[in-house]
Amino acid sequence: MLFNSWIFLLGFLPVTLAGFFLLGRRSPFMSAAWLAGASLFFYGWWDLRYVPLLLASICFNYGCSTWLASGPAWRRKAVLTAAVCANLALLGYYKYAGFLVASVAHLLAQPLPVLQVILPVGISFFTFTQIAFLVDTYRGQVRERRFVHYLLFVTYFPHLIAGPVLHHKEMMPQFADRKVFRLSAENMAVGASIFLIGLAKKVLLADNLAPFAGALFNQPGEPSLLIAWSGVLAYAFQLYFDFSGYSDMAIGLSRLFGVKLPLNFDSPYKAANIAQFWRRWHMTLSRFLRDYLYIPLGGNRHGGARRYLNLMITMVLGGLWHGAGWNFLIWGFLHGVFLGIHGAWSSLRLSSQSTAWKIFATALTFVAVCTAWVFFRAPDLASALAILGGLYGGNGLALPDALARHLAPVQPLLVAMNVSFYLGGGAAFIDSWGWIGLAALLAFGCPNTQQIMRLVEPALDAKPASSRMAWRPTRYWAAAMAGLALASMLSLNRPAEFLYFQF
Structure with a gap:
């Protein structure tokens, strides 16, 4: 079930909201149980076969957490080690077993049985979420005695499939406040606004950029410089608006229930260095990797x-x-290299605070990120290398015939510069750069969702309460959201999955 589908918007979501608030009047426990059950139904909609796997993982980790909450240090450490290894083994089997077998077969030049393992949706996210919970419990930072609340923490549908990767303390303490179980017009307005902005990013921007990215990556051939960059930039902005759209929708949906999730996306393409990029891109995963690995x-x-x-x-x-x-x-290796270069450069203290330097640094960071995206998106190494060859001029510069006709007077000069013409594709070429230009304008020149909502939402503002602007709904805001909703709804005829669902 997709956030951007009619069955979700007109069926699952209103029924789940109604049950949550109606039961919340009588019993917060029943309301939490309802939301946990609805989240399991949401997960089962994808593939009912993997609901037992999710429940088994939850029961196992909940049982381990009770052992970690007390007892001698040696036993707690042994339980933590065994539990983390078990979680990683589960993730490893479903996600990496086929890759390992294929790699060993290639290395040994011997055919081995092919493992056909279907990847359970969201397994990376619910595994990392539970590992973080186990470590936090071992450290004495959290403890959950109620199984239903732990079940809700893991399965909570706004974050279950593609994040954010949550800490227990960021979500579950909010359910101790009875205000969460009362319908709030403010929460509805704020949550719906954030959700609609995210929906528009997905269906109006990301999905319209997808065909131009697919045209390159599905059949790269020997792309010329402009064709390679149009496909790579289309994918860079498709992924940007797809993932930031999902993150907005998750935060907005959660706010409808009165629960605030942490930010997960903060204009990463505006970063002036690669370290800053990773503090802004998939922020909760970056935090997890920092706290539990680095x-x-x-x-x-x-x-x-x-x-x-x-x-x-x-x-x-x-x-x-x-x-x-x-x-x-x-x-991942390329980003490790980028971070190493950034660290070495920072130690020289040669950076400037001038506007020109910041623009150059932001552009350089963006180009580095786009170069790495080629490997992230390409189906195989051969395709990635072919696209990289075109990206940096290895196949020359080609123009569609639609443009070539207008440039006929200077054709001899262009030929001398290794600029070639090819037949067809002029309209698609122009369309792709039009969409890329619009996406770049929005990504680099406009405020992001939380910056927009700071004008109306104190909870997302880091300023002292005395300096915040109180949220006030206006007719203009309502009209803008209605227009955004209408445009998005008209584009829901073919709902497309979010890119991060595959991870």
Whole structure:
């Protein structure tokens, strides 16, 4: 069931909201149980066969958490180690077993039985969420005695499929407040606004950019420079608006229930360096990798060389978390290299605070990120290398004939510059760059969702309460949201999955 589908918007969501608030009048426990049950139904809609797997994982980790809450230190540490290993083994089997068998077969040049393992949707997210809970319980930071509340924490449908990766303390304490179980016009207005902005990002921007990205990555051939960049930029902005749209929709949906989720996306393409990019892109995953991998490895506490090694290990494993394949490993490796270069450059203290430098640094960071996206999106290494060849001029510069006719007077000069013409594709070429230009304008030149909502929503503002602007609905705001909703609804004839569902 997709957030951007009619069955969700007109069926599942209103029924779940109605049950939650009606039961909340009588019993917060029953209301929480209803929401947990609805979340399981939401998950089962994808594939009912994997609901027992999800429940088994939840029961196992809940049982382990009760052992971690008390007892001698040696036993608690042993339980934590065994539980984390069990979670990683489950994730490893479903996500990486086929890749490992294929890699071993290729290395040995011997045919091996092919493992046909269907990846359970959301397994990476509910596994990481529970690992974080176990570690936090071991550290004495959280404890959950009520199974229904733990069930709700893991299965909560706004974040179950594609994040954000939550800490228990960020969500469940809110259910101790009875105000959560009371229908609030403010929560409805704020939640619906954030949801509609996210829906528009998905169906009006990301889905319209998808065909231009697919045209390159599905059949790369030997793309020329402009064709390669149009496809790569189309994918970069498709992924940007697809994932930020999902994150907005998850936060907005949760707010309808009176629950505030952490931000997960903060204009990452505006980052002036790669470290800043990772503080803005998939923020909760970056936090997880930092807190539960990079810092336990030693972080930056053991000198520069060890720090760069820890960064590389973290990013390579982060790449593999996204998918089982050499492309994802190379993508993570590249980001490890980028972070290492940034660290070395920062130590020289040569950066400037001038506007020109910030523009250059932002552009350079964006180009580096787009280069790495080639491996993230390409179906195999051969395709990725072919696209990279075109991206940096290896196949020359080609123009569609629609443009070539207008440039006929200067054709000899263009030929001398290795600019070639090809037949057809002029309209698609112009359309692709039109959509890319619009996407770039919105991504680089406009405020993001939380910046927009700070004008109307104190909870998303980091300023002191005295300086916040109180939320006030207006007719203009309502009209803008109605227009956005109408435009989005008219585009729901073919709902497309979110890109991060595959991870």
